[in-house]
Amino acid sequence: MLKRSIITIAGSLLVVGMLNSCAPTQALKQENRTVPDTYQGSSDSTNSAEISWSEFFNDPNLKALVDTALVRNQELNIFLQEVLESSTEIKARKGEYLPFVSIGAGGGIDKVGRYTREGVVESNHEIMEGREFPEPLGDVTFGLSASWELDVWKKLRNSKKSAVMNYLSTVEGKNFLVTQIVAEIANSYFELLALDNQLAILKQNIQIQKNALEVVKMQKEAAKVTELAVKRFEAEVAKNQSLIYELNQEIVETENRINFMLGRYPQPIVRSSAAFPDLMPKLIEEGVPSQLLANRPDIRQAELALEASKLDIKVARAEFYPAFRIVGGIGYQAFNPRYLVTTPESLIFNLAGDLVAPLVNRNAIKANLQAANARQVAAVYDYEKSILNGYIEVANQLSKIDNLQESFALKSKQVEALTQSITISNNLFSSARADYMEVLLTQREALESRMELIETKKQQMNAMVDMYQALGGGWN
Incomplete structure (x- = not known):
C-alpha cells in the first residue's frame, strides 16, 4: 500500500511538473x-x-x-x-x-562529546571483539561516483x-x-x-x-x-x-x-x-x-x-x-585504513534518481x-x-x-x-x-x-x- 502511494504521489508530481513547465x-x-x-x-x-x-x-x-x-x-x-x-x-x-564518472578518496577524524546524543550512542555500542568506538573516530573512503542526466x-x-x-x-x-x-x-x-x-x-x-x-x-x-x-x-x-x-x-x-x-x-x-x-x-x-x-x-x-x-x-x-537525473556510487568506507577493503563489511554503494522541474x-x-x-x-x-x-x-x-x-x-x-x-x-x-x-x-x-x-x-x-x-x- 505504501509503495502504491509513493508511486501515485510521484506520478502526480510529474503531471503537475509537466503542466506547470509548459514553455511559452x-x-x-x-x-x-x-x-x-x-x-x-x-x-x-x-x-x-x-x-x-x-x-x-x-x-x-x-x-x-x-x-x-x-x-x-x-x-x-x-x-x-x-x-x-x-x-x-x-x-x-x-x-x-554522457555520464559523468569521477573517482575520489578521502580521510578524516571526528570526536563527539561524551554527553551528547552521538556520544551516548557510541559509548553504549561495542564493535569488533567487545571494543568501544575508537575515539576520535576515523573515516577513510575510496570509491567511484557517477551522475547522468537523461536527455x-x-x-x-x-x-x-x-x-x-x-x-x-x-x-x-x-x-x-x-x-x-x-x-x-x-x-x-x-x-x-x-x-x-x-x-x-x-x-x-x-x-x-x-x-x-x-x-x-x-x-x-x-x-x-x-x-x-x-x-x-x-x-x-x-x-x-x-x-x-x-x-x-x-x-x-x-x-x-x-x-x-x-x-x-x-x-x-x-x-x-x-x-x-x-x-x-x-x-x-x-x-x-x-x-x-x-x-x-x-x-x-x-x-x-x-x-x-x-x-x-x-x-x-x-x-x-x-530534468531527469540518475546518480550512483560504489566504494569502500571504514574508520581504520586496514579495514578499508574488507568485503562486504566496508563496501558501500548507492543508486538514486530524481526529477526536477521549475x-x-x-x-x-x-x-x-x-x-x-x-x-x-x-x-x-x-x-x-x-x-x-x-x-x-x-x-x-x-x-x-x-x-x-x-x-x-x-x-x-x-x-x-x-x-x-x-x-x-x-x-x-x-x-x-x-x-x-x-x-x-x-x-x-x-x-x-x-x-x-x-x-x-x-x-x-x-x-x-x-x-x-x-x-x-x-x-x-
Missing part, C-alpha cells in the same frame, strides 16, 4: 532565400568563383605573395585559433549528455548540434577572411605595378620637359621668347620632379602594406611591372545569383549562425521541462527564451542582409567592369592624340607658330592622360579581383 511558444521567423533569377539577363551557370585562386591569377610573383600570406598572416592565424576554440566547444557539449527533451543534443553549427560558421568566417586577404594582396600588388609605371611615365615626361626647356632657353637667347617662358618651364620641371618623391613614398607604403599582410618586416616586393600596361583583365563568368548561397563564405556563415540560433531556442524551451520563479528561464528568440530573428535579418549585400556587390562590379572598359578605350585614344600633339606643338613652337604656353599645356595634359590611363588599368584589374571575391572566389 513563439513561431520562428522564417528567412527569405529568394534571389533574382539573373544579374543582367544572362542565365549561364558557369561561375568563375569555382576556380581556385592559384588558377585565377597568372602572375607567379603574386601567387608567391598569396601563398606566404596564407601561412604567416597574423589575423588569419588568430582566426584559426578561434576556429580551434570553437571545435573544443563541441567536445564540451557532447560530454554533457529526454533533447536539450543536450540540441546544444551540441548548436555548437557544431557555430563551429562550421566560424570555419566559414575563416574562409571569408581568406577571400579578403587574397583580394587585398592582389589589389595592392596591382596598385604597386601601377605606381611603378606611373613613376616611369613621370621620369620620361620630365626628360621631355627638360628638352623643351633647353629649346626655350635657346629661343630666349634668340630673343624670340622672354625670361617668363624659361621660368614657367623650369617650374614645370621642378613640380614633376617633386612628384617623383610622392610616388616613391606611395610605393614604399604599398610594399609595406603587402609585407604586413605577409607577416614580415619591410622588404622589397618582387614584381614584374613592365608588363602591366599590356595586362588584360580576366573574363569573369558571373553565373546565376542563386550560386551565391553556396559560393560566398559570408552567406554560408550567416546561414549556419541562423541554424544555430534555431537550435538555441529549442535548448532554451527545454529548460521549462522536468515551478514558481521561472522569470530567468523566460528571459533566456526571449533572448534566444530575439537572436533568431536577428540572425534571419543578418542572413537576408548578407544575401542582398552579395547580390548588390556583384551587380555593382558587373557595371563597373563594363564602364571601365569603355573608359579605358576612350582614354587610350586621348593618350594617343596628346602624345602626337607634343611633337606637333614642339614643331610649331620652333617655327614660331605656337606660343610656349601651348607647348607647356600640351605636355602637362599628355602626362595627366598617361597617368590616368595607368590608373584606369589598375581599376580594371581591381574590378576583376573584386568581382572574383564578390562571387565567392578566393577561399578554396
Whole structure:
C-alpha cells in the first residue's frame, strides 16, 4: 500500500511538473532565400568563383605573395585559433549528455562529546571483539561516483548540434577572411605595378620637359621668347620632379602594406611591372545569383549562425521541462585504513534518481527564451542582409567592369592624340607658330592622360579581383 502511494504521489508530481513547465511558444521567423533569377539577363551557370585562386591569377610573383600570406598572416592565424576554440566547444557539449564518472578518496577524524546524543550512542555500542568506538573516530573512503542526466527533451543534443553549427560558421568566417586577404594582396600588388609605371611615365615626361626647356632657353637667347617662358618651364620641371618623391613614398607604403599582410618586416616586393600596361583583365563568368548561397563564405556563415540560433531556442524551451537525473556510487568506507577493503563489511554503494522541474520563479528561464528568440530573428535579418549585400556587390562590379572598359578605350585614344600633339606643338613652337604656353599645356595634359590611363588599368584589374571575391572566389 505504501509503495502504491509513493508511486501515485510521484506520478502526480510529474503531471503537475509537466503542466506547470509548459514553455511559452513563439513561431520562428522564417528567412527569405529568394534571389533574382539573373544579374543582367544572362542565365549561364558557369561561375568563375569555382576556380581556385592559384588558377585565377597568372602572375607567379603574386601567387608567391598569396601563398606566404596564407601561412604567416597574423589575423588569419588568430582566426584559426578561434576556429580551434570553437571545435573544443563541441567536445564540451557532447560530454554533457554522457555520464559523468569521477573517482575520489578521502580521510578524516571526528570526536563527539561524551554527553551528547552521538556520544551516548557510541559509548553504549561495542564493535569488533567487545571494543568501544575508537575515539576520535576515523573515516577513510575510496570509491567511484557517477551522475547522468537523461536527455529526454533533447536539450543536450540540441546544444551540441548548436555548437557544431557555430563551429562550421566560424570555419566559414575563416574562409571569408581568406577571400579578403587574397583580394587585398592582389589589389595592392596591382596598385604597386601601377605606381611603378606611373613613376616611369613621370621620369620620361620630365626628360621631355627638360628638352623643351633647353629649346626655350635657346629661343630666349634668340630673343624670340622672354625670361617668363624659361621660368614657367623650369617650374614645370621642378613640380614633376617633386612628384617623383610622392610616388616613391606611395610605393614604399604599398610594399609595406603587402609585407604586413605577409607577416614580415619591410622588404622589397618582387614584381614584374613592365608588363602591366599590356595586362588584360580576366573574363569573369558571373553565373546565376542563386550560386551565391553556396559560393560566398559570408552567406554560408550567416546561414549556419541562423541554424544555430534555431537550435538555441529549442535548448532554451527545454529548460521549462522536468530534468531527469540518475546518480550512483560504489566504494569502500571504514574508520581504520586496514579495514578499508574488507568485503562486504566496508563496501558501500548507492543508486538514486530524481526529477526536477521549475515551478514558481521561472522569470530567468523566460528571459533566456526571449533572448534566444530575439537572436533568431536577428540572425534571419543578418542572413537576408548578407544575401542582398552579395547580390548588390556583384551587380555593382558587373557595371563597373563594363564602364571601365569603355573608359579605358576612350582614354587610350586621348593618350594617343596628346602624345602626337607634343611633337606637333614642339614643331610649331620652333617655327614660331605656337606660343610656349601651348607647348607647356600640351605636355602637362599628355602626362595627366598617361597617368590616368595607368590608373584606369589598375581599376580594371581591381574590378576583376573584386568581382572574383564578390562571387565567392578566393577561399578554396
